[in-house]
Amino acid sequence: MPAQQGAGADTDPGGANGASARPLAGPDAGRLEATQVRAMFDGIAGVYDALNTAMTAGLHHRWRARAAELADLGPGDRALDVATGTGDLALELATHVAPGGEVIGSDFAERMLDRARVKAAARAGAGVCPRFEWGDALALPYADRAFDAATVGFGARNFDDLGRGLAEMVRVVRPGGRVVVLEITTPVRPPLSWFYELWFDRLVPLLGRVTQGASRALGPLRRGGHAAPSSAAATIGDAYTYLPNSVKRFPSPATLAAELERAGLEQIRYLLLAGGIVAIHAGTVPRERT
Numbered sequence: 486m487p488a489q490q491g492a493g494a495d496t497d498p499g500g501a502n503g504a505s506a507r508p509l510a511g512p513d514a515g516r517l518e519a520t521q522v523r524a525m526f527d528g529i530a531g532v533y534d535a536l537n538t539a540m541t542a543g544l545h546h547r548w549r550a551r552a553a554e555l556a557d558l559g560p561g562d563r564a565l566d567v568a569t570g571t572g573d574l575a576l577e578l579a580t581h582v583a584p585g586g587e588v589i590g591s592d593f594a595e596r597m598l599d600r601a602r603v604k605a606a607a608r609a610g611a612g613v614c615p616r617f618e619w620g621d622a623l624a625l626p627y628a629d630r631a632f633d634a635a636t637v638g639f640g641a642r643n644f645d646d647l648g649r650g651l652a653e654m655v656r657v658v659r660p661g662g663r664v665v666v667l668e669i670t671t672p673v674r675p676p677l678s679w680f681y682e683l684w685f686d687r688l689v690p691l692l693g694r695v696t697q698g699a700s701r702a703l704g705p706l707r708r709g710g711h712a713a714p715s716s717a718a719a720t721i722g723d724a725y726t727y728l729p730n731s732v733k734r735f736p737s738p739a740t741l742a743a744e745l746e747r748a749g750l751e752q753i754r755y756l757l758l759a760g761g762i763v764a765i766h767a768g769t770v771p772r773e774r775t
C-alpha cells in the first residue's frame with residue numbers, strides 16, 4: 486500500500502483540430518487531445534514562466550526542488566524529465582547529478598523547449614547542463630532502463646493516456662531507480678478548499694484573460710526573435726480556463742498512488758505540500774523486474 490507522508494466548448498486552443506477537438510467547457514472540460522495540448526503549450530510558451538510565478542507566488546520553484554530531491558539522484562547519474570516544458574525541473578535535477586551526470590528534458594511542444602534551451606544556455610559552464618529534446622511522453626524515444634530516475638512536473642495531468650505515460654517512465658528507469666510525479670491537486674478541507682476554489686476557478690482564468698488582453702494590446706508575442714503565431718494570444722485565455730478543469734479531472738493523490746502501483750512501481754509514497762494544493766508521488770522500479 487502506498488504511504489502518505491507529511492502535511493503537507495468554447496474554443497479549440499491553437500485552433501488545430503476542427504471537428505474532433507475536445508471542448509474547454511462542459512463534461513469533457515479539462516481533457517484535450519494531444520495535438521490540442523501541444524498547440525496550447527506552444528501558444529503560451531512566452532508567458533508560461535511568468536504566469537506560473539504569479540499564480541503560485543513563486544512557490545513552484547520550491548515544489549520542483551522537493552521533487553528533484555525525491556528522485557534520489559547522485560553525482561554521475563542520468564535523469565530524464567518528461568514533459569519538461571520550459572525546463573525548470575530538468576535544471577533542478579542537474580544540480581543533483583553534478584559532477585559527471587546527464588539530464589535530458591523531453592517535451593512535444595517545440596516552443597516550450599526553445600525557452601528551456603535559452604535557460605540552459607544561460608547556465609552553460611556551471612555544472613551539468615541539461616539537453617532538451619523533442620519526445621512524446623506516451624512513446625518515449627529512449628531505451629529500457631536508460632536512466633537512474635524519471636520525473637514529470639505538472640505534465641501528467643495533460644497526458645492523453647495517464648497509464649501509458651507512467652508505464653513509459655517506468656520502462657526507461659533502471660531497477661532500483663525512482664519515478665517522481667509532481668502535480669497540482671485539489672484540497673478537500675476548508676478553509677483551503679474554499680480559497681482554492683476562488684483562486685483556481687475564478688482568479689486563474691481571469692489572470693489568463695488579462696494576460697491575453699495585454700498580449701493583444703502589445704502586438705504579437707516574441708520569443709527568441711521569432712514572432713508567435715497569431716493564435717498565440719487567443720490560447721492564453723483558453724489555457725488558463727483549461728488548467729482548473731484539468732486539475733479537477735485528475736486522480737486524487739490516493740488514486741494516483743494506485744496508478745503508479747499499476748504501472749509497476751513499488752515503495753510508493755506521496756507528500757502533500759502547500760496545504761494539499763500540490764502532491765509529489767515517488768515510487769521505485771522493482772529490482773526483480775521481468
Ligand SMILES: C[S@@+](CC[C@H](N)C(=O)[O-])C[C@H]1O[C@@H](n2cnc3c(N)ncnc32)[C@H](O)[C@@H]1O
Nearest residue numbers: 526568569570592593594621622638639640643
Ligand atoms: C504545465 S506544462 C509543465 C512544464 C514543466 N514540466 C514544469 O514543471 O513547469 C506541461 C507540459 O507537458 C507537455 N506535454 C503534455 N503532454 C505531453 C506528451 N504526451 N508528450 C510530451 N510532452 C507533453 C506540454 O507540452 C507542456 O510543455
